[in-house]
Amino acid sequence: MNATGQIAPASAGTTAAASPEAAAAAAGSPRDSVIIEGLNHRFGETVHAAADISLTFAPGEFVSIVGPSGCGKTTVLNLLAGLLSVQEGTVSIFGSPPRAGRHDVAYMLARDCLFPWLTAEQNAEFGAEVRHVDRNVRRQRSRDLLEAVGLKGFEKNYPKALSHGMRQRVALARTFCLESPLLLMDEPFGALDAQTKMQLEDVLLSLWMKERRNVVFITHDLAEAITLSDRVIVMSARPGRVIADIPIDLPRPRSVSALQKDPAYHKLYSQVWEKLEMGLQS
Incomplete structure (x- = not known):
């Protein structure tokens, strides 16, 4: 850590030849770090996972995606990670198409996957x-x-x-x-007990506040989404469509426990829940 107690970033020149994507990010990101336009994705002929999804994420934004199981949340994340090929529509990450193995994207799964x-x-x-x-x-x-x-x-x-x-x-x-300037997180705390989950949410907020990377965060927990995010994207039942894009205007820094007493937090929770109910019925 540096003298201020913040985690010091790795020094320039400490890696082998930088990837084109990393070089582009270092040179300066476009206005929107991630751009998704008209995205449709199907698995075989019977499963239409994602339909007409268009989203943009600004540099440094923390965005959560919520929606019913099977609505295409993880599909969107896998497309951003380059683990699935884009079938219809366009996806741009720091000005270039997604692909597996790029250095400006990191992916955290629900399981720790430690060796x-x-x-x-x-x-x-x-x-x-x-x-x-x-x-x-x-x-x-x-x-x-x-x-x-x-x-x-x-x-x-x-x-x-x-x-x-x-x-x-x-x-x-x-x-x-x-x-990596873009972090993809697929329910990373979903299997934890409530107390540990809240502790790790605070840890994540602390790390993110110091470095302000782009985060796209998948969760089924509306409280978690509101606590962490700048915006909450609500998706409908399959085929998943974006039915709401809700700004979370709670001041930062945030405390997970303190927010439980904030009327503005509960108002936002009700708003997100109302949209999610609409999505379940669509």
Whole structure:
């Protein structure tokens, strides 16, 4: 960490030859970091997963997507990650089409997916190692992040010695260690107990406030979406369509527990819930 207590970004020139996407992001992002226009996606001839989706995300925005199960939320994330091919419509990330393996995108799943033979520290820096970040740089970065997520002293522990919540903290540190300006998160806290979930939401907010990366966050938890986000996108039942784009104008920094007493928070919750009910009926 630097003298102000913030996590210091990796130094320039510490990676191998930068990807075209990373170079473009470093040179300056366009007005909208992510642009989705007229997106339709089908699985086979019977499942129309996403229909006519058009969204834009500004640099540094934290956007959550909520909707019924099977409405295409994860499909949108997989298209942004380049894990699915765009069938109809256009998708642009920092000015270029999505593709798997690009360095300006990181993806955090609902499961921690840690390697059992690696320590917490080694797991946290694994993605950066794959991207050929200098060993000393990635090691310091992973240690700083493990401290930030509350795991100082557990750097040498293997996953079998960590609780579920602790493993997910390692996964969160690994995601931020990648230095990617766009973070895709698919229900990363969905399997945690309520108390651990709220703790990790606060940790995520703290990390995001320091670095202000783009986040596209999938969740079924409306409270989580409102607490974390600048905007909440509500999708209908399949085929998933965008039926609401709700700005969350709660002041930052935010405290997960403090928001429970804020009337503005509860008003927003009712608004999102009303739109979600409409989506269930569509």
